Structures are given as C-alpha cells and as structure tokens.
Amino acid sequence: MFVCVFALDLTVYFTAQSWWLPILYLGLGAIPKGWISSWNHHHQHLTMFRHPLPNRLLEIIFGFQTGVTSHAWFLHHVVGHHLNYLDQTQDESRWKRPDGSTMGEMEYALKTTLSAYPRAFQVGKKYPQARRIFVSMGLLQLALLGVLFWHNWYNALFVFLLPMCLSLYLTAWATYFHHVGLETKDHNEASYNILHRGYNLMTGNLGYHTAHHSKQGLHWSKLPELHAKLARNIPANLYRQPGIPFVWSGSEAKLELGNEEIEAIAQQEPAGT
Template identity: 75%
Template sequence: MTLFRHPRDRIPVLLFTLMFALDLTVFFTATSWWLPILWLGLGIIPKGWISAWNHHHQHVTMFRHALPNRLLEIMFGFQTGVTSHAWFLHHVVGHHRNYLDQTKDEAGWKRADGTTMGEMEFSVLNWLMAYPRAYRVGLSHPKALRVFLGMGALQVALLGVLFWHNWYNALFVFLLPMAASLYVTVWATYFHHVGLDVTEHSQASYNILHKGYNLMTGNLGYHTAHHTKHGLHWSQLPELHAQLAKDIPATLYRQPGIPFVWTGTEAKIDPAESELGAIAQ
C-alpha cells in the first residue's frame, strides 16, 4: 500500500520537509540577533509558494492516512500560518461554494455597498478575518470543526514550547513568518477574482500561464480549471485548462508577481503573449 495518494506529491513534500528542517536548524542554533531576521526575509517568497501547496493539500490530501496528514499540517501551519483544516473550512467548503456570490464569499472583494475593495483593504480585512470565518463555516461542519479546533490548540501549544525555549528565535523563525505568509496568501487571492461579478465559472477567475509560477505553486495559475473542478489533483489542472481554454475570455489572464515578473506584476496580459495557443492544443 502506497503512502501517498499521488506519486507526484513525493518531491514537494520532501522539499517542504527540508525547508522545515532548515527552520528548526536556525531556531536551535542561531545565537546572533541578525540571523533569524535574515532567515525571515529569505523565507517570505518560498513560504508563500508553500502556502499554495498547503491549499492544494486541503483540497486533495497528500497522504492516504490521517496521521501523516496531520503531521504534514503541523509543518504547514508553522510555514504558512494556515493550520489544519483552516483552508478546508474557509476555502474549500466556504469560498469555493460562494465565490460567485459576493454577499456570501468568505474571500469577498466587494464592500457591503457593492463597491470594489482596494488591494490593501481586502488584504488586511481578509487577513484579520481568516480564522473567524473558518470557525463560522465550521459551525455547519462539526466533524471538520473538531479537527480544526483540536489541531489549532496543538499548534498553539507547540508554538508556546518554542517560545519558552527561545522567544527571540521563535518570534522571527516561526511566529512572524506565519503571520507574513498568511498575509501574502490573502493578498495573492485578491488577484484571482477581483472585479469579476459573474455567474459562470469560465468567466470568474484570472489565470496565470507562466511556467515558473505554475512550477512553484503547483499549477495554481490555472485558476479557472481549479474552480471548475476543485477536487482535481494539482498535476491535472493544465490538461483541464486546455479543455476549457476556448470558453475563457481573453481578458482573464494576468502576469505573475515577484520574483517571476518585477514590473507590471499581476497586470492583465494579451493571451497571445502567454503560450495560450500551445496549451490549448
């Protein structure tokens, strides 16, 4: 019996584990004040990418059994600030069911008066409300809520032990990166759907076809495909996008952000410049 649901998850999980091992190495060995701060800065972008994989895991768990999944989620929690089942509640059974209705969307981009939030406003509000909204959704999913609360308590307890051992290193190696990664994740979601007040999946998401971006995020750029069939494994999203491409408006393609593009990040692009034709074939 294989441990992984999909063999393609083996290398990503190995890389996440190596990153976490480096976190622990810095935490337990750093004696200078500047090294944990340097590690915080160096880890912002990689942990932002790991956040995308944590998202994939909440849609399709990487292991076949509960125990390795829970252990992986503890590691993800320290790397991304999103603990076990938080994404599942807020995002999978929340946002994915409601994103076409801005009066219900857990990651809504509209204000109560129907106007569009600014980038900073959306990011701060959804960052602060991520866990309260996950809990609210969980009230309708008691089994998942129990896991969310239990694993959340365990995550806090483990973080408390780290602070007891070395509060300074715990602050810069774990707590601040957790908060920053959650914020970066929320900020990135602003560009997935903002301004798209529609009723069809094919018109409701922006897509990013940049190869480097999709390599590092597990094909998260194929966002229309992801919302069309959110239980599909990340490795199968390009194939589904190719099937859907003819129905996706040419206006729904964007550039990736830093470090893949340093000017015009997240700007809309002409799909003629984005290898759309090759993918559609």
C-alpha cells in the first residue's frame, strides 16, 4: 500500500507539466500522508520486516511521505518520549514551557517540528548503533532528494520536500492532544484516547493511546484488546473526539464516558485474559 502511494508520488513528479498540478497534489495528499505517519510510527516501534534491508527500503519511502527518516522516530519517540513523557523537564515531546506553563497548539507543533532531529541526535548519544543508522540513512535520504531536485526542482519541491515538512508539522500538531495538561506519574492517567472507528482504522489503532504507552512494543492490532483490559482504570474524562476529517465540529474536543460505556468496553476483553 505504501509503495503504491510512493509510485503515485513518482508518477506525478515525472509527468506533471502544469504548475498547478503538483500544488493540488500537495493539498490532496496532506491528510493521507498524515495517516501514513501513524504507520511509520508503528513501524519504528515494531518493524514490519524481520530483516534490515526491506526495513531500510521501506523507511526511505516513509521518509519521503512523512518527513520522518529511518530511526528518527526510534530515537526521538521510542527511546525518548516513551521513557520520559511523565517528566516534562525531559520529554522529547514536552508540552510545557521552561516556566511550567502550557504551550499552545501551534507553539508546541512548531517547536516539536524544529527540534525533532536535534533531539533525536541527542538521544542517539545513548544508542550509538541506532544513531549511526539514523545519520547514514538521513544522508542517503538527502542525497536522493538532491537528485530529485536536480532533475526537476519545481516538482520535487511540491511533491516531496514540502509534503515532508507539512507531514512532520501535522504529526507534531496531532501529538499535542495525546498528553497535554496531564501531569501525573500514573500511566493510566497520562494519555487521552480516541475510540472513533474510522480514526483507528486509518491510524492503526493509535487512538488507544493509554494501551500503547502501557506496552509500546505491542503490535498495533492488539491495542483494542489491551485497552479493554485497562478500561476500568482509565479515568472517564480521558477521551477525545478525533480530528479533521473525521470530525469537523468539535475536532479534538474532550469527552467523558459514562459508566455503562466503560463497562461495555471492558467486556470486550477476550475471556481468560
């Protein structure tokens, strides 16, 4: 599926001759490539292949689609944010300013976007092997992007570079709603969850965020099952609406589930678990 999307990117890049087509493609692809960012996220938690070569090739494709290159998310997110998200002085995706106040959405998204690669490199000091892959694959990604610009700078700008930057920014913006305002040492109280079926279909169950943080190496398909197991321990007010395009009015609004709703979720846990 991701290769097919990349093939479409290349088709537009090599064939578009009108000035407006690459710009239109940039706009139409913004949200779908944001969803692909979720799958890149899952991949860097638990790789899709058992062997390095297909993983590296997939990560090149993901890099062009999401702006997050090989091992960038592993360093910044997997061994960074997931270890430190309960401590806002250390969290690589921190939502607090140094003075302890809460950042706004745009401020957080911009700061997280601009600091993503420096922070990933910094975390890599503790993981030198991962950092070597991160740096070498990043240089390869830049070289490939340079070739694309050499061949057709205009199409490369709108089909690849700007979508990479936009996807990274939109991903950072979306993560603002995962933890903002939740200052706690209890994992069950530290994340907002989204139960919307369409959202979880397109993002690989990323809405079950408490479950994801409770067991980050768990395959995405098993997150609903774990959420059901944790449902009674998750505060009823730690739920949100999904964002656009699933909800246009009240996007990301907070929700509070009733006791019956929580019990219905908990009863979805398979017997014997």
